[in-house]
Amino acid sequence: xxxxxxCVVPASRDTTWDLMMDLPRVAPCVxxxxxxxxxxxxxxxxxxxxxxxxxxxNLTGTVRITAQDSDRGEARFLLEAADRRLGGSVKTTxxxxxNPTDDGQTELTIATDTAFMGALGTLGQPIIRRKAAATxxxxxxxxxxxxxxxx
Amino acid sequence: xxxxxxLKVNGEEREVEAPARRLLVDLLRYDLGLTGTxxxxxxGVCGACTVLVDGEMVASCITLAASVDGSEVTxxxxxxxxxxxxxxxxxxxxYGGFQCGICTPGQVMAAKALLDENPRPTEEEIRDWMMxxxxxxxxxxxxxxxxxxxxxxxxxxxxxxxREGQSS
Amino acid sequence: MIDFExxxxxxxxxxxxxxxxxxxxxxxxxxxxxLVLQMxxxxxxxxxVIGLRRIPGLDSxxxxxxxxxxxxxxxxxxxxxxxxxxxxxxxxVAEAYRHVATPRIRNMATxxxxxxxxxxxxxxxxxxxxxxxxxxxxxxxxxxRILPAEDLFVDYFETxxxxxxxxxxxxxxxxxxxxxxxxxxxxxxxxxxxATVSVAAVLTPDEEGKxxxxxxxxxxxxxxxxxxxxxxxxxxxxxxxxxxxxxxxxTVPDAVDPLDDHRGSADYKREMAEVFARxxxxxxxxxxxxx
Ligand SMILES: Cc1cc2nc3c(=O)[nH]c(=O)nc-3n(C[C@H](O)[C@H](O)[C@H](O)COP(=O)(O)OP(=O)(O)OC[C@H]3O[C@@H](n4cnc5c(N)ncnc54)[C@H](O)[C@@H]3O)c2cc1C
Ligand code: FES
Ligand code: FES
Numbered sequence: 284x285x286x287x288x289x290c291v292v293p294a295s296r297d298t299t300w301d302l303m304m305d306l307p308r309v310a311p312c313v314x315x316x317x318x319x320x321x322x323x324x325x326x327x328x329x330x331x332x333x334x335x336x337x338x339x340x341n342l343t344g345t346v347r348i349t350a351q352d353s354d355r356g357e358a359r360f361l362l363e364a365a366d367r368r369l370g371g372s373v374k375t376t377x378x379x380x381x382n383p384t385d386d387g388q389t390e391l392t393i394a395t396d397t398a399f400m401g402a403l404g405t406l407g408q409p410i411i412r413r414k415a416a417a418t419x420x421x422x423x424x425x426x427x428x429x430x431x432x433x434x
Numbered sequence: 435x436x437x438x439x440x441l442k443v444n445g446e447e448r449e450v451e452a453p454a455r456r457l458l459v460d461l462l463r464y465d466l467g468l469t470g471t472x473x474x475x476x477x478g479v480c481g482a483c484t485v486l487v488d489g490e491m492v493a494s495c496i497t498l499a500a501s502v503d504g505s506e507v508t509x510x511x512x513x514x515x516x517x518x519x520x521x522x523x524x525x526x527x528x529y530g531g532f533q534c535g536i537c538t539p540g541q542v543m544a545a546k547a548l549l550d551e552n553p554r555p556t557e558e559e560i561r562d563w564m565m566x567x568x569x570x571x572x573x574x575x576x577x578x579x580x581x582x583x584x585x586x587x588x589x590x591x592x593x594x595x596x597r598e599g600q601s602s
Numbered sequence: 603m604i605d606f607e608x609x610x611x612x613x614x615x616x617x618x619x620x621x622x623x624x625x626x627x628x629x630x631x632x633x634x635x636x637l638v639l640q641m642x643x644x645x646x647x648x649x650x651v652i653g654l655r656r657i658p659g660l661d662s663x664x665x666x667x668x669x670x671x672x673x674x675x676x677x678x679x680x681x682x683x684x685x686x687x688x689x690x691x692x693x694x695v696a697e698a699y700r701h702v703a704t705p706r707i708r709n710m711a712t713x714x715x716x717x718x719x720x721x722x723x724x725x726x727x728x729x730x731x732x733x734x735x736x737x738x739x740x741x742x743x744x745x746x747r748i749l750p751a752e753d754l755f756v757d758y759f760e761t762x763x764x765x766x767x768x769x770x771x772x773x774x775x776x777x778x779x780x781x782x783x784x785x786x787x788x789x790x791x792x793x794x795x796x797a798t799v800s801v802a803a804v805l806t807p808d809e810e811g812k813x814x815x816x817x818x819x820x821x822x823x824x825x826x827x828x829x830x831x832x833x834x835x836x837x838x839x840x841x842x843x844x845x846x847x848x849x850x851x852x853t854v855p856d857a858v859d860p861l862d863d864h865r866g867s868a869d870y871k872r873e874m875a876e877v878f879a880r881x882x883x884x885x886x887x888x889x890x891x892x893x
Contacts, residue, residue: 337636337721337759338645368604368647402644409861409868410758413825435607454608454651457638477639478707479794490709496638497710500608501631501653544706565794566704 284408286415287394290423294430296356296381299389302430303379304351304358312425314418331364335414338406340366342373356381371403391426393419439503443468444512450499458494458502459483462509470510470539474568481567484540484547485509491547510539513546522546522584531580533571541567545581554585603641610653614660614768617652618742621766624650630768631655632676632715635707655712660770663687671695673772675714675738679726680705682713691776694783694802698729701787704794714769717754720761720826727755727827728802729785731819735774739767748773752819755826778815781806782890786882788874791865797822798865799874803882805837807892813837813846818882822865823858823875830857830879842887851879 292299302309306327310319319329326347333340344364351358358379365372380392395415399406436451443466450456450465462468462485474482476495483495486508513520522545525531532538541564548555548563555563560581569577611617621628628650631637640646654660660676663685671691673682682688683699702708702716702725716726717737730751737754739747747767754761763769777783781804788799800821808814816837818830832853840846860871 334760335758336645337640369644371644405643406645407861407863409863413758413861435605437608453605455603455605455641476642478635478703481704481706484706491706492710493635493706496635496642498608498631498634498638498651501610501634501655503610563705566706 284399284411285394285396286412287392288416288419289390289392290419290426291384292381292389292391292423292430293427294389295387296383296389298430299381299391300353300356302426303381303391304348306346306348309426309429312422312429314421314425333414333418335406336410338369338403340369340371340403342366344372366403369402371399371401373400373403374398391423437500439499441499441502441504442506444508452499454498454500456499458485458487458492458497458499458507461499462494462507468509468511472536472539474536474540479566479568480537480540481544482537482540484543484567486543486547489547489550491544508543510542513542520546521587522549522581525580525584525587526577529580529583530576531572532569532577537567537569537571541569541577545584548581549585557582603644604647606641606648607650608653609650611657613657614740614770615742617654617657617768618766620650620652621768622742624652625765628652630718632712633678633710634715635711636715636719636721654714654768660714665691666773670773670775672738673713673774675712675717675769675771677713679708679711679713679716683708692733692774694729694733694777694785694804695726695735695774697783697785698726698802701725701785701797701800713772717751717772718761718763718769720755720757720759722755722758722824722826723796723822725785725787725797725800725821727751728800728819728821729783730772730774731827731829732783732802732804732817733774733777734817735772737769738771738773739763740770741766741768746770752827752829758825777804778806780890780892781815782886782888782892784882784885784889786878786885788878796865799823799860799871799878801875801878801882803879803886805883805886805890807842807887807890809892811892812839812841814839816883818879820854820858820875820879823860823871825859825861828858830854832857833879837883847880847883851876851883854879 315332317330319327321327326345328345331342342364346362349359349361360377362375375395375397378394382390384390436453439450441448459473462471472482473495474480478493478496484491485494487502488505522542544567609620629648631651632654660674662674666672679699679702683696688696735751737749756762783804785802787797803818805816806814816834820828833850836850854876855872858875860868862868
């Protein structure tokens with residue numbers, strides 16, 4: 284399933300880039316994400332809690348940056364996570380694109396391509412889309428807050 | 435965690451030790467060997483798994499056996515008495531209310547529940563009630579006819595022979 | 603289904619004690635029609651299931667001192683649709699429950715479980731919202747909270763039933779003198795399906811045949827049931843002409859926010875919401891003793 288969501292970050296592209304590449308720093312902005320730990324080799328382990336309809340998921344897994352191009356402001360992440368209890372897993376390729384806006388802010392595009400396996404595959408896509416859009420909105424608000432706090 | 439589940443099934447006290455996740459349909463079929471009750475959709479839609487719990491019809495595929503501990507359960511096996519079929523069963527035979535038969539135990543149990551509660555339902559009431567019992571074979575008309583016929587006989591509690599010639 | 607422990611609560615206090623013992627790892631079960639399916643589909647994997655069905659005293663339907671009807675949370679949905687008091691005083695409620703699934707499901711499913719389920723495709727919520735019904739929530743030590751049905755539904759399958767609370771009842775006021783009510787369920791597929799769109803309307807014409815109070819609520823058109831406030835506003839005080847009704851329901855597509863699914867695209871449901879809102883209003887007028 285492919286999703287694309289956009290938000291505006293109130294910071295220059297360079298600042299946004301530095302922030303987004305520093306996963307432990309942006310991690311608290313991701314709704315439901317906890318315990319992001321580095322393995323020291325560019326891979327992070329964490330747990331994401333989310334609710335979509337009747338399903339409450341607890342995804343534990345890894346995220347790593349697989350490609351980055353700071354000149355173009357593009358980066359690719361690979362996320363692999365599973366919910367042991369539900370018996371389902373996801374594999375997501377996440378592409379970030381950062382474009383400067385006319386007023387010196389940054390438009391952040393988050394495009395994901397996700398494969399759902401096991402029980403997670405039975406949940407309706409329309410509701411996942413709806414929830415993903417809401418999550419990106421919340422992420423954007425949190426990110427804006429973080430940018431402001433770090434001045 | 436296995437727990438003891440006591441049920442009075444077709445008039446007989448039964449005790450089964452089963453995990454809490456055991457569904458009533460599985461307890462009946464696999465623990466008690468009462469395979470008359472069928473499982474179709476497994477999600478409460480088709481009615482194949484219909485049984486009566488304390489006289490009320492339920493979908494046994496979405497009923498936890500542990501939740502009905504202590505209840506009376508009636509299945510298709512419990513309808514015939516002394517070698518005589520229940521009037522609803524007999525009517526399904528006489529009026530061609532089934533073909534492959536997979537839906538039939540559920541149809542018969544549903545029809546029995548209806549007639550127990552409302553001995554003289556209108557045709558519309560029968561349709562409304564039986565709506566939740568799906569059948570891929572008969573096209574439903576014969577089922578409806580069977581229930582109407584059973585209604586004629588169960589109040590009188592007559593044998594099938596008395597009803598010959600009543601169909602048209 | 604993964605295994606769990608089943609605890610049959612013998613009374614409310616027992617249920618509250620079990621809830622505090624097992625907290626997050628437990629789910630309440632009344633009829634089980636929704637919960638068992640969720641567990642079978644592995645959507646929900648509680649370690650403990652607390653059965654409420656045997657709790658005494660929660661399965662009656664009675665008139666309250668102020669003329670409302672109180673329905674205990676453990677009443678089966680069939681009990682509601684057939685109860686003489688409900689048929690007489692709350693025909694809209696009887697009608698809405700009668701549209702739920704099949705008689706077999708309504709035998710099993712309860713009023714409280716249905717409310718706590720929070721699926722926006724359910725039939726009773728729009729009717730309860732249009733009537734201005736309230737939900738009674740109880741927690742340990744006799745604490746009670748009364749919540750308008752409208753505020754119960756907060757998101758897709760999410761309600762404002764808080765941890766430690768049990769839905770213990772539903773209180774619904776009969777529609778006002780002279781009011782007409784209607785529930786319309788649009789079912790293009792099969793008669794036992796969930797609605798593609800559903801609309802409940804409660805409309806009280808005044809003595810001159812103008813629209814007095816009106817409440818319209820819709821199901822299956824968003825993440826929760828949705829009240830068509832703009833349409834109500836547009837209609838209130840107006841003569842009940844076809845033109846005014848059409849103008850009022852023209853606001854409905856903007857009020858709803860349906861999901862695409864196998865019952866129809868979001869656009870289709872948006873259009874049908876307008877059509878069925880109009881039909882529900884006309885039906886409510888026809889059912890009023892004043893028009
Ligand atoms: C085949 C099928 C078809 C259906 N079709 C329709 C339809 O056409 N229209 C429609 O409206 N609905 C339909 N439904 C849904 C039905 O309305 C719900 O399943 C039912 O209302 C749930 O009630 P219950 O008592 O079985 O709840 P349960 O399954 O016991 O519980 C539902 C939820 O509420 C919680 N809960 C239960 N009781 C309480 C309580 N007293 N206090 C707090 N929380 C509680 C549970 O933890 C669970 O989360 C259908 C269901 C099935 C299985
Ligand atoms: S198998 Fe139970 S209703 Fe279909
Ligand atoms: S007789 Fe074959 S499904 Fe009904």
